[in-house]
Amino acid sequence: MGARWRVAVVSGVFGLSALILVGRAVQIQISEQGFYLQQGGDRQQRVQVIPAHRGMITDRNGDPLAISVPVDAVWVNPTEITKYYQQLRTDPNPKSKKDPDPIKTLAAFLEIPRSVLQAQIDSNRSKQFIYVRRQLRPSVAQQIRAAKLPGVGLQREYQRFYPTGDVSAPLVGFTNIDDHGQAGLEASYNQYLSGKAGQRLILKDAYGHEIDDLGVISPAQPGNDLALSIDRRLQYLTYSELAKGVVETQAEYGSAVLMNVATGEVLAMASVPSFNPNNRATMTPALTRNRAIVDQFEPGSSMKPFTILAALESGRWQPQSTVNTSPGWVRVGGFTIRDHRNYGVLDLRGILEKSSNVGASHIAEDIGNKALWTEFHDFGFGQDAGVGFPGEVSGRMENWRDWSVSGTAAHSYGYGLSVTTLQLATAYAALANHGRYIHPTLLRRSQPAHAVQVASAKDADTVVSLLQAVVSPEGTAPKARIPGFHIAGKTGTSRMIGPDGKYSTDKYNTVFAGIAPASDPRLVLVVVVTDPQKGSYYAGDVAAPIFQHIMAGALRMLNIRPDDLPNEPAQLTAQQTTRLIPMSLTKRTEGG
Template structure:
């Protein structure tokens, strides 16, 4: 019995050992089958999915900056260009694990290491952070060669303006991302900006680029924009305007030079100005393009158009006279004054002496509608269409709303507002045989469209009358240009403040044409609130006109039309100087 029991016990023990071993073996076999199945599943069934996921964690799509188009003057000279630079960025999560890399990078960038370490800790959860923008290629190459973990480079562009403050209010400027913020840069931003490209790269675990996988989308550079500006004339206008603003301690000033035949703006200077190459030092109050965004009452500078409206009405002839005695008149509860009693004047005399009384009598005779129609035809109260950001449209109320005093005030330039560009465009129409030509800041390759405002004989008559203004007996002899006939008009305008029209603060305007026998150029000079003593336009704005116009006529090689008569037997080559001596002219002015 014992022997049987012992046999059964041994057999059970053997079976138990075998059973446990079998279970363990079966467990291992099952685990192996599971691993093999998972491996097959990953490597075969879902291979593409996990390959894509792995690639997404190592591949990146980078933006390729598009080269911004260049802005040039009318002759192709660069006014704004983009220079290749680099941005340096970090992955705070990666570089944060390498304090020594942060210290090395700070030394390369000449930044305090403690400050950079603080930024890395502060933005530790981010995967992208700029640490330097628009750095030189040489510095970027130094950083690239160092191969610091979590540090990358991005190509970008920095806008550079060769003419700096000379053209700044016209061109405007861009931000650090090369996007237009003001001026031409803003108004033509879509054209200049182009289309960024894309490329795919492969990075290692430390965020360093190891393989360029190719371009996905090619960057398309922006288009160039050719302005109507002539860089030489722009320098001239800015230099003389800045000099006058400083000399007369004026609040600001503008000079607008236009091509009579095409309406192209050849120079548009504003002072004070700013240097767009130094963004940190830009004063917003200096960024205004005063020729376009400012508007002012033009004063006596519109009297030629009052005379033109009178001639166009058929009720007046150039030889007709007006009695302006005793030098003032009462209209609608207001008193209109002349500088003094000029007595009886013909229409040329009205412009030569700048008689407010005479202008008001003309307007009263022809009526408000005729005067308003003339002003409206010249573009007053409407945007010019040049597309400049913040352009002032001016103001010109409907003639039906004018009282008798309003009609009188409009005749000598009060009660309406114009921009200097609008005023220059009006003088272009006068010089262009009465044909209005829309102004343009872009170079024109085709003849512009025109529309009539005056009959040619009316425009020519008024231009001829305006020559008397620049004569020794007119209000602006200092605008005369040696060797050329000049036609123009002064405007000395009281500034409007909270309490009404100031008795001490003025805006001074001179608008003129040359050569008067066949006008090629129109120029409007405005100085706001001169405060150094002289306030009359003939003393403040007219000399600036003289210097800019004389230089422009010479630079453009325009033939003089007011040469002295030659003595018998003398030829033109014997004359010592028949073209303007700019130094002598400035001293005389």
């Protein structure tokens, strides 16, 4: 009997326990279902994105050109806000009537009508997340955070800031509101600059408020910093002087590239007009163009040094070789090519000094189109410069087999082909670097640049020496002279092609490409000014003075030793600084 009694008691206990568990399960599933559903909804685990910090863009010295600063975005959960107002209306507790009105309060913080915010929420009633305002001012974000509004939250994000503003905007580019590169180097190096977002697990209540941090799943990985070859001081100088020159001549636009001869690094690259990347209202497609890389033009007489170099490289010409340019014009293939006047017999220095189209044409006829094309091609013309910039163009230069007799002559003085400002600067840098071509770069170089010998050092140095005549009082660009320095350079004034495909009679590109110091080249600067409307349109009067202001400042900033102190006068004479060099206007030909 005792054993049976104990078995009955134990069985009864187990049976009673089972009945209690079943009853409780029924109670939870049926009578208390709503309560537990609400509790489950009130506390939810969510995976929250941890935004990654975008890498900085700096100049070669580490000064920032683009940085990301932490800001907040405000968002709402329309589902939760709708639920909140429903509960508020049905709650019999009078105290709840004093709870905040999240829509009214948030609208006041954002300084927008309540009706606008209400309409935005109503139209997204079924969603659990919508942005209301991105990149809030810190003061506004703090007010919203302190208010603890139901269904309203803040999310950390980053806003791109550009300390140099319009000075380097076409080069650096800009990002969109999500901090993704949209133009310029921001776009071409977007993947390198972008970080990898992280994740963390959080617990939120029914109103979307974070009530507990459950830990980081994966940390955010910041983006890489990008060091450019640009020197911010030289960039400011180049942009300001170019902008001043464009305004003074009432030109349509301008571009300039300053390069380190020995490394191929671009120390400054400016485009005018520009835009302020910190104010999106100033952005238009025309203003955001980096004209130094994406615009091409016929370089005019700035190509003549490479024609002279091709002559020397052929072995058929020496610096003292002469050309009879009389009577100041020549007929080639049905076209008349003219100089400003009859210069008579000129040696190679004289052809550059006077910018003789006739002399250049005679040389091209003698050495042939293949030799001329080869020289141009070896110096990078008609080829992509390879700096990886969005929209970079390679210029245009047809194969020599397609050149007519008149086309060969035209190429000798810079017509029939098109180049970019960067291409022209790179070619002049190779000329100044004793005939060694270095691919240009917009990034700071930490290793010695690879150079390719594309012309003999002797011939390249000879051309640089001959180009000093261009900035003499008898040359086409005395306004490019810099006291204390030997300067080598060349002007180029070319007619622009109109919409009808014909050469304009009143629109010109003006170019000056210069090397300093000429006795030991360190810097190359190319200035291009398009369609000047005020005063002279010749490059010696438009582009050369801008070159002088920029290069003089750059030589001073970089502490480059003067190479012409004993013989250089203290300042230019009034005649030298005001002299105009007139040139002939003929169909598809312009001197210097």
